[in-house]
Amino acid sequence: DTGVSQNPRHKITKRGQNVTFRCDPISEHNRLYWYRQTLGQGPEFLTYFQNEAQLEKSRLLSDRFSAERPKGSFSTLEIQRTEQGDSAMYLCASSPRTASSYEQYFGPGTRLTVT
């Protein structure tokens, strides 16, 4: 069990560029979540996958954002035409599907800076 990993850890991009982040959950965790955390705030839910199916999306996830989880393993989060307001820490978490699997295990996050 190596924990949730996220790449890259830091990304600096210019406004209008596209960026893609990757999350590798704990193996055999079938639930995967994306959150966004801005400075001084708690994380906010973006989207949820159960296996490869995207079952819930927050209103925060505008049409410039897209997330995938092919084959129910790793996940990617893409932001198109980035804006300065997209600058934040993007956190990925995974959770196993068992009777007591209510807790989520977080990765170290990807910090995005849009200049």
Next chain:
Amino acid sequence: AQSVTQLGSHVSVSEGALVLLRCNYSSSVPPYLFWYVQYPNQGLQLLLKYTSAATLVKGINGFEAEFKKSETSFHLTKPSAHMSDAAEYFCAVSLNYGGATNKLIFGTGTLLAVQP
């Protein structure tokens, strides 16, 4: 809709003193409740969780929290603060019903400073 309120965005204690971080929740159904800790530029680490079993929950690093339904509270405590406890602490709630995604709703966090 469910929500979490953390009273006090900054708390400062002396090393060895009691740590008390406050969390109140609002939920239309029985909640699951969590405390997470975040060190600078890192992800979140689970400290403890309440999932409708014992109301007094013990976690890692000597922390514990008590679920009080009548007060809709889930305050985090530690009898004696260590310098290494300095970090940001988040309280979170998720829904407890069949079919729920169990997404977490977080409070705005409490930054704990520990003075020598």
